[in-house]
Structure formats: C-alpha cells, structure tokens
Amino acid sequence: MSNSSSITQFLLLAFADTQELQLLTFWLFLGIYLAALLGNGLIITAIACDHRLHTPMYFFLLNLSVLDLGSISTTLPKAMANSLWDNRAISYPGCAAQLFMLVFLVVAEYCLLTVMAYDRYVAICKPLHYGTLLGSRACVHMAAAAWGSAFLYAVLHTANTFSLPLCRGNALDQFFCEIPQILKLSCSDSYLREVGLLVVSACLVLGCFVFIVVSYVQILRAVLRIPSEQGRHKAFSTCLPHLAVVSLFVSTAMFAYLKPPSISSPSLDLVVSFLYSVVPPAVNPLIYSMRNQELKDVLWKLA
Secondary structure (H helix, E strand, C coil): CCCCCCCCEEECCCCCCCHHHHHHHHHHHHHHHHHHHHHHHHHHHHHHHCHHHCCHHHHHHHHHHHHHHHHHHHHHHHHHHHHHHCCCEEEHHHHHHHHHHHHHHHHHHHHHHHHHHHHHHHHHHCHHHHHHHCCHHHHHHHHHHHHHHHHHHHHHHHHHHCCCCECCCCECCCCCCCHHHHHCCECCCCHHHHHHHHHHHHHHHHHHHHHHHHHHHHHHHHHHCCCCHHHHHHHHHHHHHHHHHHHHHHHHHHHHHHCCHHHCCHHHHHHHHHHHHCHHHHHHHHHHHHCCHHHHHHHHHHC
C-alpha cells in the first residue's frame, strides 16, 4: 500500500490506446491550442493598442482573454507532450502546480464573468450612472478582487487536497490533475474536510450564478422597453456574446461535476472535461468577435 509520501508521480488518462491515434490527438490539440493563442492574442493586442477599446467592457474582456490563455496553457501542452511521447506521467509537484493553476484561472474566470454581467447591467439599466459606478479605479478594483479571491481559493484547495494521505495508487481518470480525481486516491476520512470546502464553494458558485441570472432578467426587461428596433439590436449585440460565454462555461462545468453517477465512465468524463477545460478558451474569441463590429473593425486593421 502506497501513501502520499511515497508517490513521486501520477499517471494521467490517455486519450487513445495506439500510437497512431495518440499522434492524431497531438495534432488535434496543437490546432486547437494555436487557434486559442491566436484568437485570444489578437483580442489582447487589439484592446491594448486601440484607444477606442479602452472602456470597462473591453478591459474586462482583455482580462478574460488572459485567463483563457492561461487556463488552456495549463492543460493542453502537457496533454500534447504526453500524446506525442506516449507518456502518461506527471510529477507530484507538477500535478500540484497544474491543479493550483487550473483552479486559480477557472475560478478567476467565473468571478470575472460575474463582474462582466454587472457591467452589462449597469450599461443598459443604469446608463446615466455608468461612468460613476464603473470608473477606471472601480474596474481595476473589481478585476483585482476576481484575481485575488481566486488565488486565495486555489491556495486553500490545493494545500488541503495535497495534505491528504493517498494510498489508492497514483492513476488519475483524467488527462489533467483535478481535485475530485485526487480525492479518489485518498485513504482516510480526512477527505471529508475537502468535500466540506467544495460544498461551501458550490454555494458561492450558485450565488454568482443567481447574480448573473438576475442581472440578465433585468437587462432583458430594460431592452424590451427600448422603443426603437435599432436600439434593442445594439443592446442585445453587447450582451449576447457574454451570455453565450457564460452559458458555455457554466453548462459544460455543471455537466462535468453534476452528471448522474449512473452515466459516468472514464471515456465520457474525458470528453466532458475536454469540453469545459479546452473548448471555452478556444471559442470565446470567436464568440466575442462575431457580433461586435467595433472589435471586428480593429481586428481587421491588425490583420
């Protein structure tokens, strides 16, 4: 029987059994990763370089693109390396670092999406107070709060998870390190401490989700009261990308962690985890640029 002190590495779940399929997986991941780097990099460059985009909405979008770059860079490069070299191993410190970064970046993104919902609510429901409620200092403080709270959250969960004694092997049913998979290897009731933290976290996540839903209910009511069709279209065009990103992020994550155990399997878990950890960072730039003419104009100039 092994314990956490004797574990020097973890074995990640492979995407394919044969070398040919592993190479195919590598090229697929490489294409997705390059698309995410290009899309998010272009948005960051456009917002940073064009003074017309120096507004609260684009400031938060820049932060979102940075977080997307970080989250996809936390999981995909290691998965690509493992597929290319037909290797499943990740070191114990490497697993801890990957788990910390993933929790930090995903939680920061969720907090930022909540802040962005508030930004859209103020812009449409309280436009006369927009400059006061969302001044440059307020925007920096809200973004810093999202990053800072996510950092503390990640420190707490990573330290607590890796302080548990592990005695059920070192094989993870996932292509990256995540908390539920580490908890499966725990050999004592001390894992209940981390489960308790996860329950508290779920309540906070639910609180943010309710805030986003209530914000969009108020936004919808305000938009429907706009007399002109052009005004309604303009208001919807600034909200729909954010709503699409939130829906994609929340729906894939909820299905990954709340799906019934009866339909759970390693292959399904692998696909679902890919959907929530890789797909959103890759498609978010496309979602935001499709219906945003101002951003498209700047991107065309960069191209």
